[in-house]
Amino acid sequence: MDLDALTHTSGEWLRANGPDSDIVMSSRIRLARNLADYPFPNRASDAVRADVEQLLRGEIAKSPAGKKLQYVQIDALETLDRQFLVERQLISRELSENHGQRGVGISPEENVSLMVNEEDHLRMQVLRSGFALDECWHDIDAIDDAIESSVTYAFSEQLGYLTACPTNVGTGIRVSVLLHLPGLVMTKEIQKVFQALQKIGLAVRGLYGEGSQAMGDFYQISNQATLGKGEEQIIKTIKDVVPNILAYERKVRTTLVQENRQNLHDQVSRALGNLKHARQISSEETMHLLSSVRMGINLGLIHDLEIPTLNELFIHTQPAHLQKLRHERMETAERNAARADYIRQRLTVPPSSN
Amino acid sequence: MKKCGRCAKPAVLHITEIRHGEVQALHLCESCAKEYLNESEAGGPPPDDDDVGGPSEESESSDTSDDELSSTCPQCGITFKEFRKQGRLGCPHDYTVFHDELMPLLENIHGETQHTGKVPKRAPKASQHQFRLIRLRNRLRAAVDEEMYEEAARLRDEIQSLENEAGSSGNAS
Numbered sequence: 001m002d003l004d005a006l007t008h009t010s011g012e013w014l015r016a017n018g019p020d021s022d023i024v025m026s027s028r029i030r031l032a033r034n035l036a037d038y039p040f041p042n043r044a045s046d047a048v049r050a051d052v053e054q055l056l057r058g059e060i061a062k063s064p065a066g067k068k069l070q071y072v073q074i075d076a077l078e079t080l081d082r083q084f085l086v087e088r089q090l091i092s093r094e095l096s097e098n099h100g101q102r103g104v105g106i107s108p109e110e111n112v113s114l115m116v117n118e119e120d121h122l123r124m125q126v127l128r129s130g131f132a133l134d135e136c137w138h139d140i141d142a143i144d145d146a147i148e149s150s151v152t153y154a155f156s157e158q159l160g161y162l163t164a165c166p167t168n169v170g171t172g173i174r175v176s177v178l179l180h181l182p183g184l185v186m187t188k189e190i191q192k193v194f195q196a197l198q199k200i201g202l203a204v205r206g207l208y209g210e211g212s213q214a215m216g217d218f219y220q221i222s223n224q225a226t227l228g229k230g231e232e233q234i235i236k237t238i239k240d241v242v243p244n245i246l247a248y249e250r251k252v253r254t255t256l257v258q259e260n261r262q263n264l265h266d267q268v269s270r271a272l273g274n275l276k277h278a279r280q281i282s283s284e285e286t287m288h289l290l291s292s293v294r295m296g297i298n299l300g301l302i303h304d305l306e307i308p309t310l311n312e313l314f315i316h317t318q319p320a321h322l323q324k325l326r327h328e329r330m331e332t333a334e335r336n337a338a339r340a341d342y343i344r345q346r347l348t349v350p351p352s353s354n
Numbered sequence: 355m356k357k358c359g360r361c362a363k364p365a366v367l368h369i370t371e372i373r374h375g376e377v378q379a380l381h382l383c384e385s386c387a388k389e390y391l392n393e394s395e396a397g398g399p400p401p402d403d404d405d406v407g408g409p410s411e412e413s414e415s416s417d418t419s420d421d422e423l424s425s426t427c428p429q430c431g432i433t434f435k436e437f438r439k440q441g442r443l444g445c446p447h448d449y450t451v452f453h454d455e456l457m458p459l460l461e462n463i464h465g466e467t468q469h470t471g472k473v474p475k476r477a478p479k480a481s482q483h484q485f486r487l488i489r490l491r492n493r494l495r496a497a498v499d500e501e502m503y504e505e506a507a508r509l510r511d512e513i514q515s516l517e518n519e520a521g522s523s524g525n526a527s
Contacts, residue, residue, distance in 0.1 A: 034446060036446060039429070039430045039444055039445040040442065040443060040444060040446075042440070042442050042444075043432060043442075043444035043445065047493075047496065050492060051488065051489050051492055054488055054492065055488060058488070119442070141472075144472075145475075148474045148475065149475065152474075154446035155473070156449060156450075156469075158467070158468060158469060159449055159460070160469030160471055160472075161469075161472075162446040162449050164443055165441060165442055165443070166443065166456060166460055166463060167463055169460065169464075170464065170471060171469070171472065173471070201465075224463075225463065225464040225465060225466070226464065227463075227464035227466055227467065227468075227469060228464050228465060228466020228468060228469070228470060229471070230470050230472075
């Protein structure tokens, strides 16, 4: 896979063509699987890791469930390229930072990624634009079936799929939606949402999952328990709760517009102004301003920009992306200048058809 | 840049933790964050009194050896204590070896202890062959590289007999 070519494209899941994609950036389901008879990656020798990689790489090459996947050997990549894949959500930080033979199979649309020798032997994920968990499940279930028709997974009747960490045992499933909730953040209602979610056993995380800070008002909501409930039941829990959060966010936005249209319009326009004219800008500030502008577009306060462009900017303005785009390593200060240049260019020149 | 909440290094990871309805923001450096995540992955920080991993230094030596034997996985060699420290098990067999110790933990994490989700269809014999072959071929290559020719010859024979078996059952690849 030509990683440099990816700097000019973006994943299908960023295109904002899925249901409720004004608030739901993406839906994702991942499954954790391990091969029977092999130690988990963290306790495997280099030889065992190599065996596992070769086996699973062979499975990935068979285009499971008709998904054509390109295999990228992660241990052969430089740090910058690994970081690049993390920023694109194609691999986890764990896979990037692990050691030994490991890799990932990626679909051209960037909506399927199968990681080998992550925390578990196999971590499969399917991503979709908008609120589309059933579609994610349909795809990942088929991929899982295809692979398990020729490998023996570690499985027990009582505990289900066996995983390196007991928090994933059972279904090995993590169902998550990435929500953009600037209204609830602005009105400080977000804490109530967190508490309600926590009560029903759902976790809230930032844009890059476990341990990441909520950037740009993005929150990832996912199940915690993986044992004792069926996959569909777990998906349903999330599917049932998300519409309530969406309604809450929309209500808060409407109230904000009604009560203080002038203020809100001023705020989102200033955010756009800063993005269009800044000469140096940090990643943090970028996320913050993009979040305002994204909401402004959704509320009809900003007209000449489209959501997919904004979605893409959230990803493409991150450090590894900027450095890949420029083909050079840059320190923070240089990156801040390069970021401002890139944003200016993207926001003033109409985006090319691709 | 914020400083780590546990030591003096700059914080690189920002964690928002919600526990019992209380929201707490943590800012940690890489090493403290790793420690923290391991603690929480294993279902919260390990209790001070080591109630599961076998007695520590102060206990009598005869008990210690017994206890350590009983809680070491014969397949991957991990002890339950090591698992508590890392939050990660060593191999699928650990779920059997540490069954009694793990059950309360699983109950705590998931609220349930019986899987009710998807069940795999077992892999057909042919592909299991395939996997053994790949494994043996890798080992053969390593043996040749290390000039262990006796071992290599043995592996070659084993591979040949497996290939014949696969071929005769109509599953040649």
